[in-house]
Structures are given as C-alpha cells and as structure tokens.
Amino acid sequence: MRHLAKTYEKGKGMKKARVVRAALVLLCSLSFAAAAFAGPDDAQIEKGHQVYNKWCFPCHGTGAGKPGTASLAARGQKPAVLEERTDLTPTVIKAFVRHGVLFMPTFRKTEISDADLDAIAAYLTRNNKP
Amino acid sequence: MRVPPGVSPRDFSEALKKFEGAIGKEWVFTSDDDINTYRDSYSPFWHEAEEPIPSAAVAPDNVEQVQQIVRIAGAHKIPLWTISTGKNLGYGGSAPLLGGSVVLDLKRMNRVIEVNDKNHYALVEPGVSYFDLYHYIHDRGLKVWIDPPDPGWGSLVGNALERGGGYTPMRDHFDCHCGMEVVLANGELVRTGMGALPNSKTWQQYKYGFGPYVDGIFSQSNLGVVTKMGFWLLPEPEAFLSGNVVVGKHDDLFAMVEIFANLMNSGIVLATTTVVSPLAYGPDPELAALRANGSTKDLEDYAARKKIGYWSVSLPFYGPADVVAAQWEYAKRKFSAIPGVRFEDRASYRFPLNDDQLAKIVNPVPFGVPSLQTFSIGGPRSQGHMWFSPIIPMTGEAILEAQKVFDQVAKDLSLSGGSVGGFPVWNFFARAFVIIYFFPIEHDVEKNRKNREVFRRLIKTAAEHGWGEYRTHTAFMGDIMDAYSFNNHSLLRLHETMKDALDPNGILSPGKNGIWPKGMRKARA
Secondary structure, eight states: OHHHHHHHHHOHHHHHHHHHHHHHHHHTTTSGGGGGGOSOOHHHHHHHHHHHHHHTHHHHSSSSSOHHHHHHHHTTOSSOSGGGOSOOOHHHHHHHHHHOBTTBOOOOTTTSOHHHHHHHHHHHTTTSOO | OOOOTTOOHHHHHHHHHHHHHHHOGGGEEOSHHHHHTTSOTTOTTTTSTTSOOOSEEEOOSSHHHHHHHHHHHHHHTOOEEEESSSOOTTTTTTOOSSTTOEEEEOTTOOOEEEEETTTTEEEEOTTOBHHHHHHHHHHHTOSEEOOOOSSTTSBHHHHHHTTOBOSSTTOBTTTTEEEEEEEOTTSOEEEOGGGGSTTOSOTTTOSOOSSSOOGGGGSSSSSOEEEEEEEEOEEOOSEEEEEEEEEOSTTHHHHHHHHHHHHHHTTSOOSOOEEEOGGGOOOOHHHHHHHHHOOHHHHHHHHHHHTOOSEEEEEEEEEOHHHHHHHHHHHHHHHTTSTTOEEEEEEEEESSOOHHHHHTOSOOGGGTOOOOGGGGTTOTTOOOEEEEOEEEESSHHHHHHHHHHHHHHHHHTTOOOOOSSOSOEEOSSTTEEEEOEEEEOOSOHHHHHHHHHHHHHHHHHHHHTTOEESOOOGGGHHHHHHHOOHHHHHHHHHHHHHHHHHOTTOOBSTTGGGOOOGGGOOOOO
C-alpha cells in the first residue's frame, strides 16, 4: 500500500483520470456497458500489486538476495527496482513475462494468467506519466 | 500444428478435442505463443533443431481430470510429459525430453491439503511451490519449517520426486516424504504407504504401510503421475549456530573429512554444508598464478601468510540453544586432533526471525525461507545454467581424486584448469558428497555444443572412476542411465520391464531418466 500511496502523490493526472473513469462507471452502473471502461483502476492495480508480490518480488524486489534487481542494476538500468520505474509499458512487461530475458524464464498462463498479467502491467505502469 | 511423434494429425485433433471436453478449452494450449512458454528457458539446444518443443499442453485442476487425460492419451497413444511447477530450471524446466510430447502441467493443482504442526507434516498437491507452503505456514503462525531447495518457486512434489536436496536437517527431500497418491498410466488411482488403508489416520506419519514399498519407483521415473504427496516438516528450532573449521595444510583434508563424516554419521551435524578451499577463489593475481603453476608448498605458504587456511568446512547446527552450543564444542574437540586447526564462530540466530532480520539475510534458504537468490549465480548477464553433479565418497582422498580427474578433463579440452578444490563439494545427502558443478547456458550454438561435449566427457570420465550423477538435465538423462550399466544394464532392463507392465502404451514421459517405452527403445550396443 505504501507504493500505492506514493502513486497518488506523484500521479495526480492518473488519479484524476481514474476519478473521471469511476464517475462514468457509476453512471453506467448496472449496465453491461461498464465493461467497456475496463482500464486500470484501483482494484486492478491492487490486484497487480498482490500478483507482483507473489511472482515478481522474490527476484525484482528490494532487499538482499534479489537477482533480478541486481542484474538490472549491474546493467545500468535505473531504477533497478521495477516497482519504481515509470517508463515500462504493458507491452514490454508482457513480453518479458511470456518470453523471458537472460536468466529470467518464461511464465505460463497456469502460473500468471492473462488477467493477472494485465494487473501486473497496471501496477507497474501506475506511476507512468499520461 | 505440431504433432506428437507417431500420431496422425487427425488422431491428435481428436485427442485435443477430448482433452478440451475433459478439462475445458481454456486449459488446452496449442498456440505458438502458449507453447513458447513451455520451452526450456535454459535449454542447451537454443537455436538448434534438437531442442525438444512440445506439441501442446494440458492443465488439469484435479485428480479426476488427470485420470481422464491419461485415459485419453492412452487411447490415442499420445506421449505426455508431466511437470509440477515447471520451474526445474537447469534440469529441463517445463519442456519435455521428447519433442512433440504434450506437457501435462499440474501447476493448477496447488492445494495445501493439510499442515500439522503437532506431528509436523504436510500433504500437498504438485502445483504447491515452496513459496506457497511457506506463506501458508507463516500466515497461520504454525511452528514448523519447510526445507526449501535453492529455487523457492519449485514444487515440493516435483523436487522430492527428482530427489532434490535442501539445507536443514530435512534436506533429503525424497527421504522426508511420507505417502503418495499416484495416477497410473491406465487411469487407476493408487495411494501408497498407509494411504492404501481406507480412512487411514497415519498416511503422513508412517511411510511403509504393508507389503512392498513402491514409492521409489515413482521418483526420477515415468511410471505414474503423482497427484498428492506427504512431507515431514521440521519443528521450528529454537536456535541456529554455525562454526567454521579451518586447516592449514593440503594433507589436513584427509583428517578433516574423516572427522566431519564421523560427526555427520553420529548425528551431530545433520544439515547441508560444503567443504571448500579458500584458495580456490579470489581475484588476487598472485593466488591465480599459484593456482595455475604453484606447488602445494607454495599454496600452503600463501594460505598461512594470508591466514585463510588451505581447507575449511562450516558446520551448521539446528536445535535448542544449549544443545547447538554443546554440539559445536564437541565438534571443536574432535577437530582439535588436527595440528594448527582454527575455529571461527559464525552466524547465530534465535527463531523466529523478525522481518528486519530476514531482510538482511542474503540467502535465507537454510532457515526454511524460500528465495530466488540462487539465480544470481551466473552473474547479471547469465542466460541460464545446468549442473554436473556426481556423487563421490565422503573422504578427502575422493575430493582430491575428483579434482585431479576433472581438472584433467578441463585441460584435455583446453578449458581453464587449476581448480584447487574449486569444485564445490556438498553433503546434501547422508553418507556421501555430491559435487555441484556449474555449466553456463548461452544462446550461442557453438558454445552450447562445446558445453554438451564437455558434459558428456565428464559423465564418462566420472563413470570410469566409479562416480555417477544423482540427477541431470533432460539432455543427458540417456547418457547417465547408460553409465549405470552393471551386468549388461540390468537395472535399466528392470526399469523397462516395469515400464512395459505399467505403461504398455508408453504414454508417460518417454525417455525420462533414460527409460523409453518398448516402441521407442534404441538397440543397445
């Protein structure tokens, strides 16, 4: 949740967009049309945070013994902790997860479903500038 | 569409439709994008036609669906390749040995059925990872430890069936299992040990049941699909203590290992450690030159001057604080028989560790906490790895002989030599050492070819000296089984007899550990 709080402070534009989207969804409540506005929302970002913690944090997190973070740092990627990035796109994130890179293996849909991958992408792009 | 070997496209399409009917279309994967995720991310065959790529994958949710899949596969003679979490990286990952096989992906079967912290056991499905079980236990405040191997995303079931090892006193994972549920190739469901007794109250407390003990035939094999497995867990210990033993002379290794083996076999040291030479590592150019061309005396002098010792072994103790302290004192008394031996007090912990303590530990695996730290082993640009891992006797003589023999292989093949004990020697299993030797995987055809050549040479050379591997990448399973050749391969022929009896259609993991179904066997020389 600490990261989400940071998101709100940094990404006022995104927050505004989410408020507008939430209002629209509210207007369309009880309507199947709500599905048409299924962009990243707080619930999806929070879900993405949970999925990230389960599947990504052990390698890409902060603290000792995180080889993904160490690899990105050694290769000059800044910041090396994925959760702090603001330049990742959903396409790039999904490509790495499904195709792997260097010693990061591929992840199957039985591990990370497409819906979970969308949520990870929403979480990791939450701080991107619009 | 890829098709399994020996199966017509029409038959395969029919089987896929039946798979979809059994488990749902969503869980039958045939697209190139999906199949790509089942390739071995650490394949030693990158960019080569030899890379075994599956034709499809099926992912059941429960044991009844596994039974249906196996029956459909049997009717259409479709080869299945079973994986649990599919993260057995370095040993084949989620890819089959036989290209065109359908991967039977058990990841969705991820239920923790029971954890008991009074009798200290768990019963889990194959899709449960070490992370999953750790969090299950941690979230409930249960006072038991799991014993993770290095990669925490592995499956308890898969790792134990591959006879993997960890670090705590429960480190021999197959040895610490208790009871299995297995789907046979004809779809029949079997429970082993006390599980064969309906309403058994002791399935995870007594291993053997009644009659022949068959659990072993389902490990490193292709005779059934294990769908549940019980494990003994370690009651949360009160304390951990580690002490380092350092000796200064080359020949001190003999006495050091003899005393170490005595402590192991007496139950004083019960956890995993490694015998190392501090001289084998370090960037000092002087040391590097001595490693390549120096005499034993030169190295001993260097070790004395730098106060690093010629050999060392770190002893891990788990248990009550006063007991582990007494064990360390006893060990020091035993090792004091070696002139000039030094002792260093190392890490000491009381459990449970809090989050701050845990966050500072680079490798928490020896404390029952799963991690992925091990994947830093090849460096930041690593593209993967595999392991050469022969079992050798627990003697100093064996360590030196293995070092000499494998160094010679390296020299013969113009690789960088002069390891001076640089082969890490571990005690993952009781009574013997295992060398765990790192091989890099690269997306470079020539380098991988060379590495495969070296790997195969090491297998043959090891066998000539009476050393066999405990486990291997799918690419070398046939080579290693071939080395276990006593009495004209009578063990393999026994495996094949069982294979033919239990799996006459040859549908379960063809080629696993060198065991092929009748119709796919190559003539033996």
